[in-house]
Amino acid sequence: MFRKTLLALIALSLLLTPAALAQDADKPTIAFLRYRASGTEDIAKPGIWDILQAHELISPSERELLDENLDLNGERINVFWLDAASDVTNINAMVEKTLDRGADILLTFSTPVTQITANITKEMEDPPVLLFAIVSAPYSAGIADSPCIKMPHVSGTHLTIPYEQYVGLSKVQLPDVQTIGTIVDPAQTQSVYGLSQITRFAEALGLTVEVASIASAADLPQATASLADKGVEILMIGAGYTESRGIPAILGVAKDYGIPVFGVSPRMIYHGAVVGAGFDDFYGEGVTVGRMIAAYIDGALDVSRTGISSRVDLGVAVNLDTAEEFGITVADAILDEAVMVIEGGELNVLSEPPSLPEMTLEERKADDDAFLAELECTPERIAEEQAALDAAES
Helix, strand or coil: CHHHHHHHHHHHHHHHHHHHHHHCCCEEEEEEEEEECCCCHHHHHHHHHHHHHHHCCCHHHHHHHHCCCCCCCCCCCCEEEEECCCHHHHHHHHHHHHHHHHEEEEEECCCHHHHHHHHHHHCCCCCEEEEEEEEECCCCCCCEEECCCCCEEEEEEEECCCCCHHHHHHHHCCCCCCEEEEEECCCCCCHHHHHHHHHHHHHCCCCEEEEEECCHHHHHHHHHHHHHHCCCCCCCCCCCCHHHHHHHHHHHHHHHHHHEEEEHHHHHHHHCCCCCEEEECCCHHHCCCCCHHHHHHHHCCCHHHHHEEECCCCCEEEEEHHHHHHHHCCCCHHHHHHEEEECCCCCEECCCCCCCCCCHHHHHHHHHHHHHHHCCCCHHHHHHHHHHHHHCCC
Protein backbone atom coordinates (compact mmCIF):
# COMPACT_ATOMS: atom_id res chain seq x y z
CA MET A 1 0.00 0.00 0.00
CA PHE A 2 1.19 3.47 -0.80
CA ARG A 3 0.95 4.51 2.86
CA LYS A 4 3.39 1.70 3.74
CA THR A 5 6.10 2.52 1.27
CA LEU A 6 8.50 3.49 4.03
CA LEU A 7 7.98 0.44 6.23
CA ALA A 8 11.72 -0.19 6.22
CA LEU A 9 12.10 3.17 7.96
CA ILE A 10 9.50 2.73 10.65
CA ALA A 11 10.67 5.53 12.87
CA LEU A 12 10.64 7.96 9.99
CA SER A 13 7.23 6.86 8.73
CA LEU A 14 5.66 7.67 12.07
CA LEU A 15 6.76 11.25 11.66
CA LEU A 16 5.51 11.74 8.13
CA THR A 17 2.55 14.08 7.60
CA PRO A 18 -0.25 13.18 5.15
CA ALA A 19 1.19 15.73 2.72
CA ALA A 20 4.60 14.08 2.83
CA LEU A 21 3.03 10.70 2.20
CA ALA A 22 1.20 12.08 -0.83
CA GLN A 23 4.49 13.31 -2.29
CA ASP A 24 6.65 10.25 -1.62
CA ALA A 25 4.23 7.39 -2.06
CA ASP A 26 3.29 5.07 -4.90
CA LYS A 27 -0.05 5.28 -6.69
CA PRO A 28 -2.90 4.89 -4.20
CA THR A 29 -5.40 2.09 -4.75
CA ILE A 30 -9.12 2.57 -4.21
CA ALA A 31 -11.33 -0.48 -3.63
CA PHE A 32 -15.04 -0.12 -4.29
CA LEU A 33 -16.93 -2.53 -2.05
CA ARG A 34 -20.64 -2.90 -2.60
CA TYR A 35 -23.49 -5.12 -1.48
CA ARG A 36 -24.85 -5.36 -5.02
CA ALA A 37 -25.03 -3.32 -8.19
CA SER A 38 -27.78 -0.77 -7.60
CA GLY A 39 -29.45 2.17 -9.28
CA THR A 40 -28.62 4.52 -6.43
CA GLU A 41 -24.94 3.62 -6.60
CA ASP A 42 -24.98 4.23 -10.35
CA ILE A 43 -26.19 7.77 -9.68
CA ALA A 44 -23.57 8.38 -6.98
CA LYS A 45 -20.58 7.14 -8.99
CA PRO A 46 -20.67 9.94 -11.62
CA GLY A 47 -20.33 12.42 -8.76
CA ILE A 48 -17.15 10.62 -7.64
CA TRP A 49 -15.76 10.44 -11.17
CA ASP A 50 -16.56 14.10 -11.82
CA ILE A 51 -14.55 15.14 -8.75
CA LEU A 52 -11.62 12.82 -9.49
CA GLN A 53 -11.51 13.97 -13.10
CA ALA A 54 -11.74 17.64 -12.08
CA HIS A 55 -8.79 17.06 -9.73
CA GLU A 56 -6.90 15.44 -12.63
CA LEU A 57 -6.66 12.11 -10.80
CA ILE A 58 -8.24 10.31 -13.75
CA SER A 59 -8.19 11.11 -17.46
CA PRO A 60 -11.23 11.08 -19.79
CA SER A 61 -10.18 7.70 -21.21
CA GLU A 62 -9.73 6.27 -17.71
CA ARG A 63 -13.15 7.65 -16.83
CA GLU A 64 -14.63 5.55 -19.63
CA LEU A 65 -13.27 2.39 -18.02
CA LEU A 66 -14.68 3.34 -14.63
CA ASP A 67 -18.05 4.14 -16.18
CA GLU A 68 -18.11 0.49 -17.29
CA ASN A 69 -17.20 -0.73 -13.77
CA LEU A 70 -13.85 -1.99 -15.06
CA ASP A 71 -10.70 -2.11 -12.93
CA LEU A 72 -8.23 0.69 -13.57
CA ASN A 73 -4.45 0.73 -13.46
CA GLY A 74 -4.19 4.44 -14.07
CA GLU A 75 -1.51 7.06 -14.32
CA ARG A 76 -2.25 8.46 -10.87
CA ILE A 77 -4.57 5.99 -9.12
CA ASN A 78 -5.63 2.36 -9.26
CA VAL A 79 -9.23 1.22 -8.83
CA PHE A 80 -10.80 -2.20 -8.44
CA TRP A 81 -14.30 -3.46 -7.69
CA LEU A 82 -15.72 -6.21 -5.49
CA ASP A 83 -19.36 -7.18 -5.06
CA ALA A 84 -21.09 -9.26 -2.37
CA ALA A 85 -23.81 -10.31 -4.85
CA SER A 86 -26.60 -9.34 -2.42
CA ASP A 87 -25.39 -11.94 0.11
CA VAL A 88 -24.31 -10.71 3.53
CA THR A 89 -22.33 -13.91 4.09
CA ASN A 90 -20.01 -12.90 1.23
CA ILE A 91 -19.00 -9.56 2.76
CA ASN A 92 -16.32 -10.84 5.15
CA ALA A 93 -14.50 -12.70 2.38
CA MET A 94 -14.82 -9.68 0.11
CA VAL A 95 -13.19 -7.42 2.71
CA GLU A 96 -10.40 -9.91 3.44
CA LYS A 97 -9.68 -10.21 -0.28
CA THR A 98 -9.53 -6.43 -0.52
CA LEU A 99 -7.05 -6.19 2.34
CA ASP A 100 -4.92 -8.90 0.76
CA ARG A 101 -4.77 -6.85 -2.41
CA GLY A 102 -3.39 -3.91 -0.44
CA ALA A 103 -6.04 -1.26 -1.02
CA ASP A 104 -5.30 2.13 0.55
CA ILE A 105 -8.83 3.52 0.46
CA LEU A 106 -11.87 1.33 1.05
CA LEU A 107 -14.95 2.99 -0.43
CA THR A 108 -18.00 1.13 0.83
CA PHE A 109 -21.57 1.39 -0.35
CA SER A 110 -24.53 0.39 1.87
CA THR A 111 -24.93 -0.10 5.60
CA PRO A 112 -24.09 -3.84 5.87
CA VAL A 113 -20.88 -3.60 3.81
CA THR A 114 -19.71 -0.57 5.78
CA GLN A 115 -20.64 -2.13 9.12
CA ILE A 116 -18.72 -5.34 8.48
CA THR A 117 -15.74 -3.56 6.91
CA ALA A 118 -15.47 -1.24 9.91
CA ASN A 119 -15.62 -4.17 12.33
CA ILE A 120 -12.85 -6.04 10.50
CA THR A 121 -10.51 -3.08 10.04
CA LYS A 122 -10.88 -1.64 13.55
CA GLU A 123 -8.69 -4.45 14.90
CA MET A 124 -5.85 -3.63 12.49
CA GLU A 125 -2.79 -1.79 13.72
CA ASP A 126 -2.57 0.29 10.55
CA PRO A 127 -5.93 0.05 8.76
CA PRO A 128 -6.59 1.54 5.35
CA VAL A 129 -8.88 4.54 5.21
CA LEU A 130 -12.56 3.64 5.10
CA LEU A 131 -14.90 6.13 3.43
CA PHE A 132 -18.56 5.25 2.98
CA ALA A 133 -21.55 6.45 0.97
CA ILE A 134 -25.24 5.55 0.64
CA VAL A 135 -25.44 4.47 4.27
CA SER A 136 -28.75 5.22 5.97
CA ALA A 137 -28.04 4.09 9.54
CA PRO A 138 -24.35 4.54 10.50
CA TYR A 139 -25.05 5.24 14.17
CA SER A 140 -27.62 2.58 14.95
CA ALA A 141 -25.44 0.13 12.99
CA GLY A 142 -22.46 0.84 15.27
CA ILE A 143 -20.30 2.24 12.49
CA ALA A 144 -19.91 5.39 14.60
CA ASP A 145 -21.55 6.91 17.67
CA SER A 146 -21.86 10.39 16.17
CA PRO A 147 -20.24 12.36 13.32
CA CYS A 148 -17.01 12.87 15.28
CA ILE A 149 -17.18 10.05 17.86
CA LYS A 150 -15.91 7.34 15.54
CA MET A 151 -12.98 5.16 14.58
CA PRO A 152 -10.07 7.36 13.44
CA HIS A 153 -9.74 5.70 10.03
CA VAL A 154 -13.44 6.03 9.18
CA SER A 155 -15.50 8.83 7.66
CA GLY A 156 -18.00 9.23 4.86
CA THR A 157 -21.38 10.66 4.05
CA HIS A 158 -24.58 9.76 5.84
CA LEU A 159 -27.65 9.36 3.66
CA THR A 160 -30.23 11.11 5.83
CA ILE A 161 -33.74 10.07 4.86
CA PRO A 162 -36.26 12.76 5.94
CA TYR A 163 -38.71 10.31 7.48
CA GLU A 164 -40.82 13.05 9.05
CA GLN A 165 -41.60 14.54 5.64
CA TYR A 166 -41.99 11.10 4.10
CA VAL A 167 -44.55 9.97 6.67
CA GLY A 168 -46.28 13.34 6.41
CA LEU A 169 -47.15 12.55 2.79
CA SER A 170 -49.65 9.98 4.06
CA LYS A 171 -51.89 12.81 5.26
CA VAL A 172 -51.30 14.76 2.06
CA GLN A 173 -52.58 11.79 0.06
CA LEU A 174 -55.37 10.89 2.49
CA PRO A 175 -56.14 13.79 4.87
CA ASP A 176 -58.41 11.56 7.01
CA VAL A 177 -56.02 8.60 7.18
CA GLN A 178 -56.06 6.78 10.51
CA THR A 179 -53.91 3.67 10.02
CA ILE A 180 -50.77 3.03 8.02
CA GLY A 181 -48.83 -0.19 7.65
CA THR A 182 -45.17 -1.00 7.29
CA ILE A 183 -42.92 -4.06 7.04
CA VAL A 184 -39.71 -4.81 8.92
CA ASP A 185 -36.89 -7.32 8.56
CA PRO A 186 -35.47 -7.57 12.13
CA ALA A 187 -32.14 -8.88 10.77
CA GLN A 188 -31.43 -5.65 8.87
CA THR A 189 -30.27 -2.59 10.79
CA GLN A 190 -31.57 -0.11 8.25
CA SER A 191 -34.96 -1.84 8.22
CA VAL A 192 -35.28 -1.66 12.02
CA TYR A 193 -34.19 1.97 11.97
CA GLY A 194 -36.77 2.75 9.28
CA LEU A 195 -39.50 1.14 11.37
CA SER A 196 -38.55 3.23 14.40
CA GLN A 197 -38.66 6.45 12.37
CA ILE A 198 -41.92 5.65 10.58
CA THR A 199 -43.53 4.73 13.90
CA ARG A 200 -42.19 7.81 15.66
CA PHE A 201 -43.46 10.33 13.13
CA ALA A 202 -46.72 8.53 12.40
CA GLU A 203 -47.64 8.48 16.07
CA ALA A 204 -46.79 12.18 16.30
CA LEU A 205 -49.47 12.73 13.64
CA GLY A 206 -51.95 10.67 15.65
CA LEU A 207 -51.79 7.69 13.31
CA THR A 208 -51.93 4.03 14.22
CA VAL A 209 -49.07 1.94 12.81
CA GLU A 210 -49.53 -1.73 12.02
CA VAL A 211 -46.31 -3.73 11.54
CA ALA A 212 -45.63 -7.02 9.78
CA SER A 213 -42.32 -8.80 10.36
CA ILE A 214 -40.54 -10.83 7.68
CA ALA A 215 -37.54 -13.16 7.54
CA SER A 216 -37.12 -13.24 3.75
CA ALA A 217 -38.61 -11.93 0.52
CA ALA A 218 -40.87 -14.99 0.40
CA ASP A 219 -42.76 -13.58 3.40
CA LEU A 220 -43.71 -10.31 1.69
CA PRO A 221 -47.06 -11.37 0.14
CA GLN A 222 -48.35 -12.81 3.42
CA ALA A 223 -47.06 -9.80 5.37
CA THR A 224 -48.87 -7.45 2.99
CA ALA A 225 -52.09 -9.44 3.22
CA SER A 226 -51.96 -9.41 7.02
CA LEU A 227 -51.61 -5.62 7.04
CA ALA A 228 -54.49 -5.24 4.58
CA ASP A 229 -56.67 -7.44 6.78
CA LYS A 230 -55.91 -5.07 9.67
CA GLY A 231 -57.38 -2.19 7.71
CA VAL A 232 -54.28 -0.17 6.82
CA GLU A 233 -55.04 2.62 4.36
CA ILE A 234 -51.49 3.21 3.08
CA LEU A 235 -48.40 1.01 3.09
CA MET A 236 -45.23 2.98 3.82
CA ILE A 237 -42.07 0.96 3.10
CA GLY A 238 -38.77 1.83 4.80
CA ALA A 239 -35.16 1.50 3.69
CA GLY A 240 -34.57 -2.21 4.31
CA TYR A 241 -33.13 -4.10 1.36
CA THR A 242 -35.61 -6.99 1.39
CA GLU A 243 -38.75 -4.87 1.44
CA SER A 244 -37.27 -2.23 -0.90
CA ARG A 245 -36.42 -4.78 -3.59
CA GLY A 246 -39.66 -6.65 -2.89
CA ILE A 247 -41.98 -3.81 -3.87
CA PRO A 248 -43.42 -5.86 -6.81
CA ALA A 249 -44.35 -8.69 -4.43
CA ILE A 250 -45.98 -6.20 -2.07
CA LEU A 251 -47.88 -4.59 -4.96
CA GLY A 252 -49.19 -7.94 -6.13
CA VAL A 253 -51.24 -8.18 -2.95
CA ALA A 254 -51.88 -4.48 -2.26
CA LYS A 255 -53.56 -4.12 -5.67
CA ASP A 256 -56.36 -6.49 -4.63
CA TYR A 257 -57.17 -4.15 -1.75
CA GLY A 258 -56.61 -0.86 -3.59
CA ILE A 259 -53.98 0.19 -1.02
CA PRO A 260 -51.39 2.73 -2.24
CA VAL A 261 -47.78 1.73 -1.62
CA PHE A 262 -45.24 4.44 -0.77
CA GLY A 263 -41.49 3.78 -0.89
CA VAL A 264 -38.77 5.67 0.97
CA SER A 265 -36.78 6.48 -2.17
CA PRO A 266 -37.92 8.19 -5.39
CA ARG A 267 -36.27 5.31 -7.23
CA MET A 268 -38.89 2.91 -5.85
CA ILE A 269 -41.35 4.10 -8.49
CA TYR A 270 -39.26 2.04 -10.93
CA HIS A 271 -40.40 -1.04 -8.99
CA GLY A 272 -44.02 0.12 -9.04
CA ALA A 273 -44.54 2.16 -5.86
CA VAL A 274 -47.28 4.76 -6.39
CA VAL A 275 -45.17 7.38 -4.59
CA GLY A 276 -41.46 7.28 -3.91
CA ALA A 277 -40.18 9.96 -1.58
CA GLY A 278 -37.05 10.39 0.49
CA PHE A 279 -33.39 11.03 -0.10
CA ASP A 280 -32.67 11.64 -3.78
CA ASP A 281 -29.33 13.48 -3.92
CA PHE A 282 -27.25 10.40 -4.65
CA TYR A 283 -25.09 12.37 -7.06
CA GLY A 284 -24.33 14.74 -4.18
CA GLU A 285 -23.36 11.71 -2.06
CA GLY A 286 -20.81 10.84 -4.72
CA VAL A 287 -19.48 14.40 -4.88
CA THR A 288 -19.01 14.51 -1.10
CA VAL A 289 -17.08 11.25 -0.84
CA GLY A 290 -15.17 12.16 -4.01
CA ARG A 291 -14.01 15.34 -2.30
CA MET A 292 -12.77 13.28 0.63
CA ILE A 293 -10.90 10.87 -1.64
CA ALA A 294 -9.25 13.65 -3.66
CA ALA A 295 -8.22 15.59 -0.56
CA TYR A 296 -6.83 12.47 1.12
CA ILE A 297 -4.77 11.52 -1.93
CA ASP A 298 -3.55 15.11 -2.16
CA GLY A 299 -2.43 14.91 1.48
CA ALA A 300 -4.88 17.61 2.55
CA LEU A 301 -7.30 15.50 4.61
CA ASP A 302 -6.83 13.96 8.05
CA VAL A 303 -9.59 11.35 8.17
CA SER A 304 -9.29 11.01 11.94
CA ARG A 305 -10.36 14.65 12.28
CA THR A 306 -13.01 14.62 9.56
CA GLY A 307 -16.58 14.15 10.72
CA ILE A 308 -19.23 12.17 8.91
CA SER A 309 -21.16 14.36 6.51
CA SER A 310 -24.94 14.37 6.61
CA ARG A 311 -27.01 15.19 3.54
CA VAL A 312 -30.78 15.75 3.71
CA ASP A 313 -32.98 15.96 0.64
CA LEU A 314 -36.62 15.13 -0.10
CA GLY A 315 -37.26 13.99 -3.63
CA VAL A 316 -40.81 13.03 -4.58
CA ALA A 317 -41.64 10.80 -7.54
CA VAL A 318 -44.93 9.37 -8.77
CA ASN A 319 -45.84 6.30 -10.82
CA LEU A 320 -49.11 7.30 -12.47
CA ASP A 321 -49.30 3.96 -14.27
CA THR A 322 -49.47 2.10 -10.94
CA ALA A 323 -51.93 4.65 -9.58
CA GLU A 324 -54.23 4.10 -12.56
CA GLU A 325 -53.92 0.34 -12.25
CA PHE A 326 -54.87 0.55 -8.57
CA GLY A 327 -57.70 3.03 -9.18
CA ILE A 328 -55.93 5.65 -7.05
CA THR A 329 -55.88 9.40 -7.65
CA VAL A 330 -52.57 10.92 -6.51
CA ALA A 331 -53.03 14.16 -4.57
CA ASP A 332 -52.28 17.33 -6.55
CA ALA A 333 -49.97 18.54 -3.78
CA ILE A 334 -47.80 15.45 -4.24
CA LEU A 335 -47.77 15.80 -8.02
CA ASP A 336 -46.70 19.43 -7.65
CA GLU A 337 -43.59 18.30 -5.72
CA ALA A 338 -42.65 15.49 -8.10
CA VAL A 339 -39.15 15.45 -9.61
CA MET A 340 -39.92 12.29 -11.62
CA VAL A 341 -43.14 10.88 -13.06
CA ILE A 342 -43.78 7.58 -14.81
CA GLU A 343 -46.76 7.79 -17.15
CA GLY A 344 -47.64 5.63 -20.13
CA GLY A 345 -44.54 3.56 -19.52
CA GLU A 346 -42.31 6.61 -19.95
CA LEU A 347 -40.12 8.19 -17.27
CA ASN A 348 -40.28 11.98 -17.23
CA VAL A 349 -37.52 13.65 -15.22
CA LEU A 350 -38.71 17.10 -14.17
CA SER A 351 -35.43 18.39 -12.76
CA GLU A 352 -32.10 19.29 -14.34
CA PRO A 353 -29.45 16.52 -14.31
CA PRO A 354 -26.80 17.17 -11.64
CA SER A 355 -23.31 18.31 -12.54
CA LEU A 356 -20.34 20.13 -11.04
CA PRO A 357 -20.19 23.91 -11.38
CA GLU A 358 -17.54 25.20 -13.76
CA MET A 359 -14.37 26.43 -12.02
CA THR A 360 -10.61 26.18 -12.25
CA LEU A 361 -8.72 23.46 -10.39
CA GLU A 362 -7.38 26.04 -7.97
CA GLU A 363 -10.89 27.35 -7.31
CA ARG A 364 -12.24 23.82 -6.91
CA LYS A 365 -9.59 22.87 -4.36
CA ALA A 366 -10.38 26.01 -2.39
CA ASP A 367 -14.11 25.21 -2.55
CA ASP A 368 -13.50 21.61 -1.46
CA ASP A 369 -11.25 22.77 1.38
CA ALA A 370 -13.96 25.12 2.63
CA PHE A 371 -16.55 22.33 2.52
CA LEU A 372 -14.31 19.82 4.32
CA ALA A 373 -13.35 22.43 6.93
CA GLU A 374 -17.00 22.41 8.02
CA LEU A 375 -16.62 18.72 8.87
CA GLU A 376 -13.56 19.21 11.09
CA CYS A 377 -13.80 17.45 14.43
CA THR A 378 -12.54 20.16 16.75
CA PRO A 379 -12.10 19.39 20.47
CA GLU A 380 -15.14 21.57 21.15
CA ARG A 381 -17.30 19.67 18.67
CA ILE A 382 -16.16 16.30 20.02
CA ALA A 383 -16.96 17.41 23.56
CA GLU A 384 -20.43 18.59 22.51
CA GLU A 385 -21.21 15.33 20.75
CA GLN A 386 -19.97 13.27 23.69
CA ALA A 387 -22.08 15.32 26.08
CA ALA A 388 -25.13 14.73 23.89
CA LEU A 389 -24.44 10.98 23.83
CA ASP A 390 -24.01 10.90 27.60
CA ALA A 391 -27.25 12.80 28.08
CA ALA A 392 -29.12 10.41 25.78
CA GLU A 393 -27.84 7.40 27.73
CA SER A 394 -28.93 8.83 31.04
